[in-house]
Amino acid sequence: MKFLSLVSNEWIKIFSRTRTWVFIALPILIVLGVAIYGKVTADEDVKSNWKQEVTEQNKELKSQIAEAKKDNSPKFVAESLENEYRQNQYALKNEISPYETTSWKFMKDMAPISSLLGLFVIVVASDIVAGEFAKGTIKMLLIRPYSRWKILLSKLIATLAFAFFLWVILVAATWLFGSIFYGFGGMDQPYLSVTDGKIHEKLISEYVLANMGLEFIEFAVTVFLAFMVSTLFYSSSVAIGISLFLTFAGNALVLFISSKSWAKYTLFPNMDLTQYLDEGLQVVKGMSLSFSLGMLAIYSALFLIITFAVFQKRDVKA
Template structure:
């Protein structure tokens, strides 16, 4: 199995496109740091932060009163902000001012979707390209089961995604330290289950990156399945990218009217909603529910990929 994975890894890095992906990721991080350092607007507060925070609380409460008792994403957001700001005043925790290494790393977590795009491209081609080039026959005549061959390809896709994720996190930390210096040591405040909690900023960022990688894994798995079933990398890339960028938006619109939207894959891939970042699409969704749904989709994708691949006739 190790040799199979090693061979697949060599194949990936023998393609110029792989280095283009890595280069684009590096340029994105350095470019974002340069813009925020030299062209960004200063966020240094003016005046007493406690007074400003109290004014913000009163403004948010006024908005909630105007909205009445309606419950939506906006009202939930303002309720969280009121609770967090009141906690700041009660515990004398000043909001972070200006950019820091950790705010930069947190901002760059938005680039995880770019990594997802790269992982989809690799996953979509790793099986289909073997059929396109005719090299699948050379693989299957070897005394190795089809299950091991397909599994080695999938593990390689995951390792590639993990490598890019680590590159993004470590490079963001390095560039953030160079441009903005160290952090201010302030805890990160989150609103979970009706209460405000303090979390270590580094721990929160690591958890955020790991949770966002779940989306990469699921989308790459789906692209891998489509590639194995239909033997078309273009079809796998097209469908997966369309769902990557449109699936979440479509699910949000559906969830406004129908509760069954919570069973959609895209309603459950963003597990950061359970870290206090935002509210679930449907009120009764929980972390356990989302993990269960992800496992179900994960198993279905693999069953389709492995069953079809094992039964497919590749004779000339």
């Protein structure tokens, strides 16, 4: 009948919560803060004498590599130090300053903020179903003339739209503040990455765009996971807790199971899609971008099937 009204109802509910405005404002403030801080503390000496700085860094790296080899640290520790060392050498030779900040470089540096956004998205997705069960409002909603799957789908769409909205806000804010403080332009600025011991020169803007796309896919999978947990548990705090635990403990778990042959078929090693962007350094071996995308598609479908099947059948006693 009026399916879109269901979605707009959910959207209105999301935006009627105070926390939603915090979720929107906080990333903007952090980005603004970092931009100002970076500008104020920028060491102009280092910027002009960057060659000297990088040479010193490499001396330090050399001793660290030697130490890592002596201590029998995991192999990837020494490997990543070596990559960094070689990148520096390449930078010196080709005169590519790592200290040159442009708006696109700023966007690349701010990429880790997306995990904060991931956290906010988890809170919203975990609460959107479980919260209504906990408060009992779900029964007022389910007695309307809509099949249950439509009501659940409207909630899923609203959550995805909210995730997309947060992500657009973050991208826009980083670009805007980066441009204001470090100047517009910089689309042609190169950066270095190492794959299989070889050094590549790439455009930062390419990296940023690819990174944004991949991150949004990660977001979507996170939403599906949290949404499933939200449907399986009646309490929103339990749902939020479980989803956060799975997402963050999942990454730690990857290190423990990385040597197992089945590790690449589990969810979490595949959740970090940006690992394919540079470094070429993967904790779990034998995976590629298309492999991970395939695995994520399978997991997402599984989560959604469970979510919708459970929701459709459940007796509501709230």
